[in-house]
Amino acid sequence: MQPLSPVVSIERTVFYRERAAGMYSAMPYAIAQVVIEIPYVFVQTTYYTLIVYAMMSFQWTAVKFFWFFFISYFSFLYFTYYGMMAVSISPNHEVASIFAAAFFSLFNLFSGFFIPRPRIPGWWIWYYWICPLAWTVYGLIVTQYGDLEDLISVPGESEQTISYYVTHHFGYHRDFLPVIAPVLVLFAVFFAFLYAVCIKKLNFQQR
Numbered sequence: 348m349q350p351l352s353p354v355v356s357i358e359r360t361v362f363y364r365e366r367a368a369g370m371y372s373a374m375p376y377a378i379a380q381v382v383i384e385i386p387y388v389f390v391q392t393t394y395y396t397l398i399v400y401a402m403m404s405f406q407w408t409a410v411k412f413f414w415f416f417f418i419s420y421f422s423f424l425y426f427t428y429y430g431m432m433a434v435s436i437s438p439n440h441e442v443a444s445i446f447a448a449a450f451f452s453l454f455n456l457f458s459g460f461f462i463p464r465p466r467i468p469g470w471w472i473w474y475y476w477i478c479p480l481a482w483t484v485y486g487l488i489v490t491q492y493g494d495l496e497d498l499i500s501v502p503g504e505s506e507q508t509i510s511y512y513v514t515h516h517f518g519y520h521r522d523f524l525p526v527i528a529p530v531l532v533l534f535a536v537f538f539a540f541l542y543a544v545c546i547k548k549l550n551f552q553q554r
Contacts, residue, residue: 351430352440352447355380359434359546377543384427392420405491414490414524421531422483428538429479435545454480464518479534485519486527493521 362376396416405411430447437443455461457471458480467475475481495509513519 351427352434352443355431355434356440356443359551362546363550373547374543377546380431380546381428381539381542384424384431388420388423388427392416392423395419395423411490415487417528418483418486418490418531421535422479425479425531425535425538428535428542432538432542432545435542436549438551454478457481458484459517460484463516465516479531482527482530482534485517486524486531488513488517489519489521489524489527493519 358380362373365371366373366376393416396412396419400412400415405415430443433443433447434440437446453474457467457475457478459467459475464472464475464481492509492513497509498506499509499512500506501512510521
């Protein structure tokens with residue numbers, strides 16, 4: 348997101364000039380900005396997946412590989428659109444970076460990795476379910492480890508399978524995948540929609 352913010356901010360300044368000249372309106376510009384990121388993120392995800400998947404020594408099965416690719420792709424995409432949205436509601440990219448960083452900290456805290464979902468207090472669990480990173484972590488862990496029957500040693504506990512640990516420590520269930528996939532897509536659509544609306548409704552141009 349950090350390299351993205353200055354670019355989106357500069358492009359928005361150019362957009363203000365072009366809109367004032369009657370060249371194009373807000374929605375076509377916003378849609379073009381959203382669409383152009385799709386192939387770029389696809390290429391980025393391809394390189395990332397081929398390198399990281401091999402480095403992590405995940406199982407080389409088609410199903411697991413493409414789940415990893417799918418989850419990574421839409422996670423990169425929603426973070427890209429989130430960064431664009433942060434710029435669109437801020438007067439400049441410096442403010443956008445501060446705004447985004449505050450939520451990044453919350454995303455990490457409630458991702459379900461540092462504090463597993465079963466240990467999150469009941470009055471905070473709602474934030475876990477609306478945290479996009481939580482769905483990414485859920486998807487990545489359950490697709491790669493949710494069906495492994497290898498035994499592991501957990502301090503203070505008896506030997507258990509990896510799938511058992513994933514279920515009882517993180518509260519993850521593999522049969523939840525049909526929900527995770529569309530939710531990741533919806534997060535990308537949601538942030539892209541907010542970006543388009545903010546570009547149309549907000550104007551930070553200084554005369």
